[in-house]
Amino acid sequence: xxxxxxxxxxxxxxxxxxxxxxxxxxxxxxxxxxxxxxxxxxxxxxxxxxxxxxxxxxxxxxxxxxxxxxxxxxxxxxxxxxxxxxxxxxxxxxxxxxxxxxxxxxxxxxxxxxxxxxxxxxxxxxxxxxxxxxxxxxxxxxxxxxxxxxxxxxxxxxxxxxxxxxxxxxxxxxxxxxxxxxxxxxxxxxxxxxxxxxxxxxxxxxxxxxxxxxxxxxxxxxxxxxxxxxxxxxxxxxxxxxxxxxxxxxxxxxxxxxxxxxxxxxx
Numbered sequence: 001x002x003x004x005x006x007x008x009x010x011x012x013x014x015x016x017x018x019x020x021x022x023x024x025x026x027x028x029x030x031x032x033x034x035x036x037x038x039x040x041x042x043x044x045x046x047x048x049x050x051x052x053x054x055x056x057x058x059x060x061x062x063x064x065x066x067x068x069x070x071x072x073x074x075x076x077x078x079x080x081x082x083x084x085x086x087x088x089x090x091x092x093x094x095x096x097x098x099x100x101x102x103x104x105x106x107x108x109x110x111x112x113x114x115x116x117x118x119x120x121x122x123x124x125x126x127x128x129x130x131x132x133x134x135x136x137x138x139x140x141x142x143x144x145x146x147x148x149x150x151x152x153x154x155x156x157x158x159x160x161x162x163x164x165x166x167x168x169x170x171x172x173x174x175x176x177x178x179x180x181x182x183x184x185x186x187x188x189x190x191x192x193x194x195x196x197x198x199x200x201x202x203x204x205x206x207x208x209x210x211x212x213x214x215x216x217x218x219x220x221x222x223x224x225x226x227x228x229x230x231x232x233x234x235x236x237x238x239x240x241x242x243x244x245x246x247x248x249x250x251x252x253x254x255x256x257x258x259x260x261x262x263x264x265x266x267x
Contacts, residue, residue: 011071014050015040023068024061028053031064099128103139180206181216189225193234200229200240207247214251222248 011019013033022034028048032040037049038061046055105112116139128136181203188199203222207214222244229241 011067013037020067020071023064023071025064026061027055027059031067034061037061098124099136099139103135106139181213182220185217185220185222185225188229193237196229197234197236197240200237200244204240204244204247207244207251211251214248218248218252 013020013023013036014030015036016033018033020031020033023031024034024037025031026037026048028051030048030050032049040049041059046057047053048055102116105116126136126140184199184203184206187195188203203217207217207222226241226245226248230238230245232238232241
C-alpha cells in the first residue's frame with residue numbers, strides 16, 4: 001500500500017499536485033505538468049520549483065513520454081458518456097377553451113355552425129385538428145353536417161389533411177359523412193390545386209376501404225375525372241389521379257371476376 005501511495009505521488013505535478021496528463025522535464029531533471037510549469041516560467045521565475053536551483057534562460061520543456069504512458073496504463077478508464085435520452089414525440093397540446101367553445105357551437109345546431117363558419121376561426125380550428133386535437137376534429141366533423149356547400153368549403157380549406165392527421169377515427173368519420181364522394185369529386189373537378197390534391201387522396205383512401213363508396217365514385221364519373229387529371233402539370237395531382245384510377249380498376253376487376261364466377265352475382 002505504501003509503495004502504491006508513493007508511486008501515485010510520482011504521477012502528480014509538484015506545483016498543482018494533480019495527476020499529470022502532459023508531463024515535461026525541466027533541465028533540473030524534475031517533471032511537471034506542462035501548463036503548470038509554463039505558468040511558473042511565464043511569471044518570471046528562473047529557478048526550479050523543487051530544488052530552487054537556477055535554470056537557463058528559456059529552459060526547454062522535454063516531454064516525458066515514458067511517464068505519460070505509465071500514467072495512461074494504470075489510470076482508471078474514463079466512465080462512458082451517458083446514453084442519450086430517447087426522444088419521445090411531443091404530445092399534442094390540450095384543446096383551448098376557444099376550441100371547446102367552437103365544438104359546443106357546432107354541436108348546438110345549424111345556427112351555431114353558421115356562427116363558427118362565418119367567424120373566420122375555421123383556419124385556427126383546422127390547425128388544432130392537424131396537431132392531433134380530437135376536440136377540434138369533432139368540431140370539424142360537426143361543421144360538415146350542413147350540406148354540400150359547407151363540406152366543399154371545408155375540404156378546400158384543408159379539413160381533409162387536418163382530419164387525417166388527427167386520428168384514424170377522424171378519417172373513418174370523414175368517410176361516413178353523407179354525400180362525401182360527390183363532394184370530393186366536385187372539389188377534384190373544380191377546386192384549387194391544393195384542394196384537388198386533397199380530394200383525390202381521400203377519394204382513393206375511402207374507395208380502397210369501401211367497395212360501396214368506390215362503386216358510387218365510378219357511377220358519378222370518377223374514371224373520367226382521373227383521365228382528365230393524369231396529365232395535369234401539377235405532378236402531385238397527376239400522381240394522385242393515377243393512384244385513384246388504379247384503386248377503381250382493382251374494384252372493377254374484382255366485380256368482373258365475381259360476375260363470371262359460377263353462381264356469382266353482384267349485390
